[in-house]
Amino acid sequence: MSVTVRIPTILRTYTGGNAEVTGEGATLRDVLAKLDSDYPGIGGRILDESGKIRRFVNVYVGEEDVRFAQGLDTPAPEGTQISIIPAVAGG
Amino acid sequence: MSLDFGPATALSCRECGARYPLGPSFACVECFGPLETAYDFGDVKRSDIESGPASIWRYRSLLPVPADVASKPNMNPGWTPLVKAGNLGRALGIKSLYVKDDSANPTHSFKDRVVAIAVEAARNFGFHTLSCSSTGNLAGAVTAAAARAGLEACVFIPAGLEQAKIAMARIFGGKLVAIEGSYDEVNRFCSELIGDPMGDKWGFVNVNLRPYYAEGSKTLAYEIAEQLGWRLPEQIIIPIASGSQLTKIDKGFKELIKLGLVEDRPYKIFGAQALGCSPVSAAYKAGHDVVQPVKPDTIAKSLAIGNPADGPYVLDIARRTGGAVEDVTDAEIVAAIKLLATTEGIFAETAGGVTVGVLKKLVETGQLDPEAETVVLNTGDGLKTLDAVVADAQPTAVIRPSLDAFRATV
Numbered sequence: 190m191s192v193t194v195r196i197p198t199i200l201r202t203y204t205g206g207n208a209e210v211t212g213e214g215a216t217l218r219d220v221l222a223k224l225d226s227d228y229p230g231i232g233g234r235i236l237d238e239s240g241k242i243r244r245f246v247n248v249y250v251g252e253e254d255v256r257f258a259q260g261l262d263t264p265a266p267e268g269t270q271i272s273i274i275p276a277v278a279g280g
Numbered sequence: 281m282s283l284d285f286g287p288a289t290a291l292s293c294r295e296c297g298a299r300y301p302l303g304p305s306f307a308c309v310e311c312f313g314p315l316e317t318a319y320d321f322g323d324v325k326r327s328d329i330e331s332g333p334a335s336i337w338r339y340r341s342l343l344p345v346p347a348d349v350a351s352k353p354n355m356n357p358g359w360t361p362l363v364k365a366g367n368l369g370r371a372l373g374i375k376s377l378y379v380k381d382d383s384a385n386p387t388h389s390f391k392d393r394v395v396a397i398a399v400e401a402a403r404n405f406g407f408h409t410l411s412c413s414s415t416g417n418l419a420g421a422v423t424a425a426a427a428r429a430g431l432e433a434c435v436f437i438p439a440g441l442e443q444a445k446i447a448m449a450r451i452f453g454g455k456l457v458a459i460e461g462s463y464d465e466v467n468r469f470c471s472e473l474i475g476d477p478m479g480d481k482w483g484f485v486n487v488n489l490r491p492y493y494a495e496g497s498k499t500l501a502y503e504i505a506e507q508l509g510w511r512l513p514e515q516i517i518i519p520i521a522s523g524s525q526l527t528k529i530d531k532g533f534k535e536l537i538k539l540g541l542v543e544d545r546p547y548k549i550f551g552a553q554a555l556g557c558s559p560v561s562a563a564y565k566a567g568h569d570v571v572q573p574v575k576p577d578t579i580a581k582s583l584a585i586g587n588p589a590d591g592p593y594v595l596d597i598a599r600r601t602g603g604a605v606e607d608v609t610d611a612e613i614v615a616a617i618k619l620l621a622t623t624e625g626i627f628a629e630t631a632g633g634v635t636v637g638v639l640k641k642l643v644e645t646g647q648l649d650p651e652a653e654t655v656v657l658n659t660g661d662g663l664k665t666l667d668a669v670v671a672d673a674q675p676t677a678v679i680r681p682s683l684d685a686f687r688a689t690v
Binding site: 195197198199201208234235237243244245246247249252254256257272274275276 | 295305306307308309310311312313314464465468471472474475476570572573575587589592
């Protein structure tokens with residue numbers, strides 16, 4: 190499925206400065222794999238060596254934090270917006 | 281641009297140790313880990329501190345601020361009372377108990393401490409607008425500090441916060457934007473705004489200035505130790521929202537030990553949450569290393585962070601120090617607010633009800649040593665969360681002005 194992926198500032202060096210890119214995949218896992226093949230190295234910033242989402246990254250498919258959904262197996266329907274956001278909290 | 285951050289030398293990733301120059305960055309490029317300030321303190325003596333002002337700036341040689349910080353337009357928070365709580369101690373069966381009462385700060389919550397540090401960072405980076413995502417206290421602290429520092433302010437809160445907090449955030453000027461969502465969604469929004477041209481030259485105190493901001497909580501540790509006579513408490517109960525305050529108090533104690541300002545003695549750190557938002561407590565009790573996010577539902581709105589970024593660090597610290605993480609119900613929170621008020625004359629907001637409620641529970645469950653010197657934090661004033669006690673906000677009697685009428689009530 191074709192989706193849009195919002196890229197946080199610290200990863201924009203991988204996407205040539207683009208804040209938003211198109212993505213492709215049936216699940217979040219697929220979308221991230223394709224993202225890494227389009228922008229080599231970006232995958233390793235989002236996923237750790239064991240392939241899990243890094244502790245301090247939040248990934249949203251639509252409005253839902255995927256940790257409340259099916260994690261990397263969360264489906265990515267056509268036209269969805271996926272957001273990758275560094276985790277900060279407090280205030 | 282020449283920057284003056286006092287003893288701070290660099291930013292360092294808490295997860296992987298990668299180092300970065302001092303700048304408005306908050307996340308590690310390698311692993312997204314949170315960045316914190318690294319220092320070269322040099323030699324700091326008790327007399328250097330004791331000769332400083334009655335505010336957090338007595339500890340400026342341990343903070344990322346210039347040496348002349350006390351002369352700049354700032355709210356000058358801190359040096360709040362450490363109250364010897366004999367009555368509360370007797371009520372709970374604790375021999376030596378102190379309440380660190382941070383309601384005494386300029387905007388009546390501990391947030392003034394962390395904002396003061398962020399203001400200096402914003403000044404260093406030439407930012408013109410202070411901003412934040414807030415559960416209420418921070419918005420007031422930021423807008424007040426912006427007014428004093430002559431900066432603009434635009435702060436973001438979840439819709440539905442207590443009226444007192446909204447009034448406080450509005451009165452100092454600037455923009456107050458309520459977002460239709462939870463605090464976690466407000467946080468996410470701010471993270472996105474930072475990466476957008478609209479957020480350029482904005483200092484989000486708890487996002488892109490977070491590595492500086494967070495250091496302000498160390499001053500709680502420093503003050504408690506100094507006020508106890510340059511001695512660490514044996515046990516301390518700290519509320520958990522993001523978990524940052526608890527981790528920075530631990531950091532502050534460790535710095536004091538390393539600098540030789542206090543004797544190296546063990547201390548136990550206990551974290552306190554509301555049952556309705558207790559992801560860290562749940563993880564602690566289940567023996568987990570990771571914290572599963574929750575959707576908060578509690579009257580303790582200032583602690584209602586469902587996805588606490590420092591959660592895993594809190595677990596490490598509670599376990600390492602031999603403390604624990606506990607939680608209490610909303611009813612127990614209200615009862616604790618009343619207990620603290622009636623025994624010690626301190627009116628705590630719901631977060632203070634959480635810590636005192638957890639203190640009571642820790643004693644009752646045998647997790648806390650009643651013979652050991654204990655400090656419990658009250659991080660905000662009860663006037664900010666009047667909703668929690670509004671049922672009692674009535675006179676105990678309404679009478680005509682006659683002695684007979686009064687006699688009838690006795």
